[in-house]
Amino acid sequence: MKNYQDNSTSVSRRNFLKVSGGFTIGITVVGLVPQLTSCTEDGEDTREMVAKELNAWVHLREDGQIMIYSPASEMGQGSKTALPVILAEELDADWSDVMVKTSPIDPEIYGNAGFGRSGRKIMMNVGSRTVKGYFDSLRQAGAQTRYILLHSVSKTWEVPIEELSTEPSLVVHQKSGKKIPYGDIVEILDIPETIPEFSIDQLKNPEDFRLIWNESIGRVDVPEKTTGEAVFAIDVKVPGMVYGVIERGKVHGASPNLINEAEIRTQDGLIDLVALDYGIGVVANTLEKALEIKQQLNIDWNTDVLAAKHSSQEALESYSKLNQHDETRDLIEKGNVKQAMAKAAKVYSAEYKNDYVYHAQMEPLNAIASISEDQNSIEIWAGTQGPGFVAGAVANALGLEPENVKLNLCYLGGGLGRRSLHDYVIEAAQLSKAVSKPVKLIWTREDDLRYGMYRPMSLQQMKAAIDSEGNITALSHVITGDGSNLLASGAANEFYAIPNQEVKLNIVKNGVRLKHWRAVGHGPNKFAIESFIDQIANDQGVNPLEMRRKLMANFPRALKTLEKTAEMANWDTPPRPGRARGIAFGERSGALCTGICEISLDRDSGKIKVHHFWSAVDGGTIIQPDNAKAQMEGGILMGISSVLSEQLTVEKGEIQQSNFHDYQLMRMADIPESLEIELIPSNDKPQGMGEASTPIVAGAIANAFLALTGKTLNHLPFSPERVKKVLDS
Amino acid sequence: MPIFSLKVNSKSEEVNVDSGTTLLWVLREHLGLMGTKYGCGVGQCGSCTIHINGNPMRACALPVEAVSEGQSITTIEGLSKKGDHPLQKAWVEHQVPQCGYCQSGQIMQAAALLEKNNNPTREEILNHMNGNLCRCGTYMRIFNAIESASKEI
Numbered sequence: 105m106k107n108y109q110d111n112s113t114s115v116s117r118r119n120f121l122k123v124s125g126g127f128t129i130g131i132t133v134v135g136l137v138p139q140l141t142s143c144t145e146d147g148e149d150t151r152e153m154v155a156k157e158l159n160a161w162v163h164l165r166e167d168g169q170i171m172i173y174s175p176a177s178e179m180g181q182g183s184k185t186a187l188p189v190i191l192a193e194e195l196d197a198d199w200s201d202v203m204v205k206t207s208p209i210d211p212e213i214y215g216n217a218g219f220g221r222s223g224r225k226i227m228m229n230v231g232s233r234t235v236k237g238y239f240d241s242l243r244q245a246g247a248q249t250r251y252i253l254l255h256s257v258s259k260t261w262e263v264p265i266e267e268l269s270t271e272p273s274l275v276v277h278q279k280s281g282k283k284i285p286y287g288d289i290v291e292i293l294d295i296p297e298t299i300p301e302f303s304i305d306q307l308k309n310p311e312d313f314r315l316i317w318n319e320s321i322g323r324v325d326v327p328e329k330t331t332g333e334a335v336f337a338i339d340v341k342v343p344g345m346v347y348g349v350i351e352r353g354k355v356h357g358a359s360p361n362l363i364n365e366a367e368i369r370t371q372d373g374l375i376d377l378v379a380l381d382y383g384i385g386v387v388a389n390t391l392e393k394a395l396e397i398k399q400q401l402n403i404d405w406n407t408d409v410l411a412a413k414h415s416s417q418e419a420l421e422s423y424s425k426l427n428q429h430d431e432t433r434d435l436i437e438k439g440n441v442k443q444a445m446a447k448a449a450k451v452y453s454a455e456y457k458n459d460y461v462y463h464a465q466m467e468p469l470n471a472i473a474s475i476s477e478d479q480n481s482i483e484i485w486a487g488t489q490g491p492g493f494v495a496g497a498v499a500n501a502l503g504l505e506p507e508n509v510k511l512n513l514c515y516l517g518g519g520l521g522r523r524s525l526h527d528y529v530i531e532a533a534q535l536s537k538a539v540s541k542p543v544k545l546i547w548t549r550e551d552d553l554r555y556g557m558y559r560p561m562s563l564q565q566m567k568a569a570i571d572s573e574g575n576i577t578a579l580s581h582v583i584t585g586d587g588s589n590l591l592a593s594g595a596a597n598e599f600y601a602i603p604n605q606e607v608k609l610n611i612v613k614n615g616v617r618l619k620h621w622r623a624v625g626h627g628p629n630k631f632a633i634e635s636f637i638d639q640i641a642n643d644q645g646v647n648p649l650e651m652r653r654k655l656m657a658n659f660p661r662a663l664k665t666l667e668k669t670a671e672m673a674n675w676d677t678p679p680r681p682g683r684a685r686g687i688a689f690g691e692r693s694g695a696l697c698t699g700i701c702e703i704s705l706d707r708d709s710g711k712i713k714v715h716h717f718w719s720a721v722d723g724g725t726i727i728q729p730d731n732a733k734a735q736m737e738g739g740i741l742m743g744i745s746s747v748l749s750e751q752l753t754v755e756k757g758e759i760q761q762s763n764f765h766d767y768q769l770m771r772m773a774d775i776p777e778s779l780e781i782e783l784i785p786s787n788d789k790p791q792g793m794g795e796a797s798t799p800i801v802a803g804a805i806a807n808a809f810l811a812l813t814g815k816t817l818n819h820l821p822f823s824p825e826r827v828k829k830v831l832d833s
Numbered sequence: 834m835p836i837f838s839l840k841v842n843s844k845s846e847e848v849n850v851d852s853g854t855t856l857l858w859v860l861r862e863h864l865g866l867m868g869t870k871y872g873c874g875v876g877q878c879g880s881c882t883i884h885i886n887g888n889p890m891r892a893c894a895l896p897v898e899a900v901s902e903g904q905s906i907t908t909i910e911g912l913s914k915k916g917d918h919p920l921q922k923a924w925v926e927h928q929v930p931q932c933g934y935c936q937s938g939q940i941m942q943a944a945a946l947l948e949k950n951n952n953p954t955r956e957e958i959l960n961h962m963n964g965n966l967c968r969c970g971t972y973m974r975i976f977n978a979i980e981s982a983s984k985e986i
Contacts, residue, residue: 180931180969322928329933330924331916332868332909336934339867347862391862392854466872466880466934466968517870517934518968549873730928734974738931741970764877764966772962775972 160213161191161242162249168273168287170197173207175214175227176234177489178325179465179519180738181794182731183234185323189727190239193315194246194308197286198272204324209511211492217241227492230524230620232693232792235727239790247302256294257284272314310725310787319729325515337514338470338546340485345472346375347391348535348545349398352383352555355757356617357409360384364402371397378538385531387539391546410615412757416561419614420457423563423584429610435592439604441569444578448569452640455565456632458820460558460752462761463621464769467517468552471532473498474542481508482533487516489524497526498533521620522557553767554759557619558752560587564632569604574644576655578604581632583625586611587618594626594799597633599662599691600655616754622742626692626799631747631820634688634803638810648687648807649675652698661722662689662696664784668720669698672780683715686808690800693792697721699740699800701776703808710828712805714744718780721796724788736781736797743801745770751821838902841866842911848897856900857881857892860908868909868937872966879965882938883908889945909937912944920944923982931969939965943979951986953979 163171172191176183188204207214215225218237250270257275258265261282269276273286315321328334353360362368362384368377373393378385384401388394445451472485482504488494488511495509516523532545547555562585569578579602583591588611595607621627641651649670656663666689670676679685679702689698702716717740726732749768753760761767806817815830839846841864848863857874860866860883869892872880876894883892884907885900900906912918920940923929930936939962946953946961953961958979967975 180933182931322925325933326928326930327916327925329930329936330921330940332866332937333916334933335867336870338871339861341862341865390850390854390858392851392858464968466870466878466932466966468871516932518932520968546871549875549878734928734931734971737973738970741972742968745970763875764873765875769966769968770970770972771964771966772972772975773959775959775976779973 161245162195164286164290166287166290168201168285169203170195170201170273170286171203171205173214174204175207175216175238177229177487177491177513177516177519179229179487179489179516179523181229181234181735182323182728183229184325185321186235186727186731187238187242189315189321190235190242191246191249193313194243195250196270196272199315199321201273201286206513209491209495209513215492228490228524229519230489230521232695232794232796236694236790236792239725243307244302247307248299251299252293252295253286253289255296256289256292259294260292316725316727317729321728323728323731334515336467336517337472337485337487338467338517340472340514340544342472342474342485342542345542345544346387346389346539347394348385348387348532348543349394349548350380350383350385350531350545350551351398351401351403352551353405353407354554354759355405355407355409356411356555357382357615358405358407358412361404361406362401363404364400368397368400375541376539378535380531380534385535385538387535387543391544395548407757409757410613411754412615414614414616414754414757416460416754419612420459420561420563423612424455424565426584426610426612429584430613431611433609433611434606435609436596436605436607438606439578441578441580441604441606444569444604445567445580447571448577449572450570451567452570452636452643453565453567454636454639454816454818455563456628456635456818457563458561458628458631460561460616460754461621461746461750462553462556462558462752462767463518463520463522463619464553464767465516465518465520465522468549469522469528469547470545471529472542472544473529473532473536475533475536475540477540479537479540480504481510482536483510483512484529484533485512485514486529486532487514487523488526488529489516489519490526494526494529497530501530502533502537520622521624525557525619549764550762553762555617557617559621559624559627560585560590560618562591562628564628566632566636568636568640570640570644574646576602576640578602580606581629582608582610583629584610584612586614586616590618590620591625591628593624594629594692599659599689599696601658602655615757622739623692623795623798626690626795627746627802628820630688630690630799631802631806634690634800635806635816635818638686638803638807639816642810652687652689656689662691665689665696665698665720665722668782668784669700669718672718672720672782673700673702673716675700684808684812686804686806686811688800688803688807690796692795692799695721695723695791695793695796697736697796697800699797699804701801701804701808703805703812705809705812705827707831710824710826710831712748712809712822712827713774714776714805716778717776717804719797719800720782720784721793722784722786723793723796724786724791726783726793727790729783732783732793733781735793737779739795739797740779740801741770741775743798744774744805746798747802747805747820748822751823837897839897839900839906840902840904841906842908843905850897852898853896855893856883856895856897856906859897860892866908866910870934870937872935872938877966878935879942880935880938882941882965884941884945887945887948889942909941912941918944919982919985920947920978923978923985927974927978927981929971929974929978931971935965935967939967939975943975943982947979947983947986951983953983
């Protein structure tokens with residue numbers, strides 16, 4: 105730790121509680137630290153226990169317990185733990201003294217400033233931006249909290265602050281050998297007039313990190329997730345609560361006309377029917393009754409909507425022949441692609457396609473809403489990726505003031521992008537308002553799947569120019585589909601030295617609900633790019649690893665992942681007969697990784713088996729290495745699942761799948777024999793780890809298939825049926 | 834509404850529900866045992882796995898009347914006294930859960946295996962666990978945790 109006397113900026117004590125480092129810091133003596141999580145059954149709010157102005161990141165207790173607020177929504181990505189680790193590192197806290205609590209929903213204090221653009225702080229956990237977005241400010245908050253402790257001790261011991269240092273949860277005076285535990289400082293706490301703003305070089309030297317990059321720090325949510333005690337929104341019960349379900353159309357946007365309303369209304373246990381633009385809400389005394397009545401609704405659906413004209417497989421086939429699109433955008437124009445194509449020694453072209461995929465987060469959407477008697481305020485229990493946006497969304501829908509909407513954030517049984525939109529929360533609020541009772545709204549799995557919001561299907565048309573030395577001199581990538589920017593991410597090639605590049609987006613509206621799905625456009629786009637590179641390499645007689653080495657020569661971070669992965673996979677030694685390896689590179693949210701898989705093929709059934717997967721990733725500074733590996737592993741398995749079996753199709757607007765029997769996720773019998781992850785050591789800023797590995801899977805498998813069979817798979821998913829067709833072609 | 838007597842986690846319970854109500858809703862919404870999860874409602878995902886007389890069953894596919902008096906129902910809450918079943922300890926050691934939603938079902942399914950076979954082969958583990966979905970992709974760690982727990986039993 106550097107000396108802190110030459111601080112360039114400081115803030116006055118009067119304001120520090122709110123604005124120091126953009127953060128509120130309060131060290132308060134809390135006689136009784138509330139033990140409740142923010143998602144509690146009785147809805148008790150921790151904010152009421154601590155004065156507003158002391159609503160802060162750190163609470164230090166006399167017995168030494170250090171409570172740190174985590175503002176992250178926890179959906180399995182681990183940020184609930186990672187964020188407090190960052191703060192605790194600079195605070196020099198002993199991790200065993202730390203207790204983590206979910207922070208109040210207050211974006212001004214607890215928001216993520218790392219979203220760029222506006223600089224506005226928001227509470228939204230998307231795009232793998234939570235850790236990277238909070239990193240700088242939480243280090244600052246940790247360092248400033250530590251400063252307050254040092255200052256307090258320096259006053260009491262009457263020694264210069266420069267003579268004090270810290271060891272885990274201890275302030276130390278080297279000269280006298282005196283030590284004082286953090287907890288004992290509570291009694292002598294003296295908040296200084298000014299709190300310095302620490303510059304990067306005044307913060308801990310990464311060499312001295314004890315918590316960051318520490319493999320042995322487990323996630324705080326893991327133990328309660330092994331006993332059934334972890335509280336997801338669906339587990340919340342509030343007094344007087346009744347149950348809501350909604351029957352929605354099979355065609356997105358269709359509007360209902362309930363034919364047998366009178367008959368339905370005679371049902372015992374029914375509390376009310378609630379008409380929505382796109383569905384009929386059923387509120388009943390019990391969940392089983394609500395579900396039973398839902399089945400009995402006789403609804404005439406008005407399907408005069410855009411989606412009703414949409415049949416996915418026909419539409420996808422038509423994309424390459426369309427002369428007109430609803431909109432066309434030039435996403436990237438670098439150099440002169442046309443000229444390079446004209447000068448090329450050889451021009452390659454290829455097309456790739458992908459069907460819709462569904463989030464399939466294991467906890468179906470649900471929320472609990474409890475409207476007040478005067479209908480002016482509402483309390484919500486929900487798992488959401490965007491806790492900072494719930495109040496606005498619900499207030500807007502119900503005509504309330506946002507400050508009268510209170511959210512209790514629960515664990516998310518998976519987010520994957522789906523829980524960043526609050527349609528399900530608004531619905532619960534609408535039902536609660538309609539019946540003036542607390543309502544638990546549950547989407548059935550069928551509701552969740554059929555009225556889902558999918559990763560869009562798309563067509564990728566690739567064209568490349570090669571010069572006489574085999575260099576790729578130009579790459580043209582045209583994406584066609586619905587979903588605007590959902591299609592765009594991942595199309596840029598920032599780590600391949602291709603001098604001329606263009607990416608165009610043709611938008612065709614289909615009326616099907618679409619949304620961010622883990623890694624968004626990176627899945628389809630990296631599939632197209634990485635497969636195309638191998639097709640070119642194959643035709644040129646170049647090893648795909650060599651081809652990428654050349655392209656990445658000027659990008660050492662990317663190259664390192666390539667070399668490391670090749671080493672892990674023993675790329676230069678061929679696999680046993682009947683197997684082949686494929687390689688792909690990807691980047692997402694700043695993390696770079698290469699993946700290599702080894703596959704075999706059952707030629708009778710068309711089933712591809714992934715035996716091994718290796719990946720080296722550069723995610724910058726890794727807060728929690730074991731969790732980062734878990735994210736990489738999960739991303740790869742979700743990738744394999746989506747690439748080999750997941751397919752959602754639409755016929756005249758009707759979603760053809762309904763549950764896990766016909767929308768098939770990867771199961772345990774199909775796991776690889778090994779899945780190895782290496783984290784490239786780095787002290788650079790942390791990058792997003794949650795989605796890094798998913799986009800490399802399709803290319804790696806397609807490229808292994810090319811190596812094994814000489815044939816190309818160009819349509820996701822590579823279902824056995826499709827693979828058979830390719831083999832027979 | 835009929836009254837059903839159940840034995841859940843060694844405790845006698847009475848519930849007053851319509852016939853046909855699934856055991857899943859009885860456990861969760863009527864008895865407040867929230868560790869057993871709803872994932873699909875059609876026996877395809879295993880999130881609602883419980884034990885009936887030691888056998889792994891899907892609570893979403895069982896009407897309450899099918900669980901007659903005397904049958905012993907065990908949920909994740911009743912698997913161990915302090916959350917210290919060898920599998921639960923292995924789950925923590927291997928940092929298995931991500932979102933965690935499917936994990937009660939995974940642990941209950943695995944516990945039924947180890948109860949009958951404390952030295953399962955790779956194939957036996959994979960086959961036994963094949964009905965339990967995990968969207969986060971924690972399968973590698975589930976496998977490793979079961980293997981290491983089997984050595985403790």
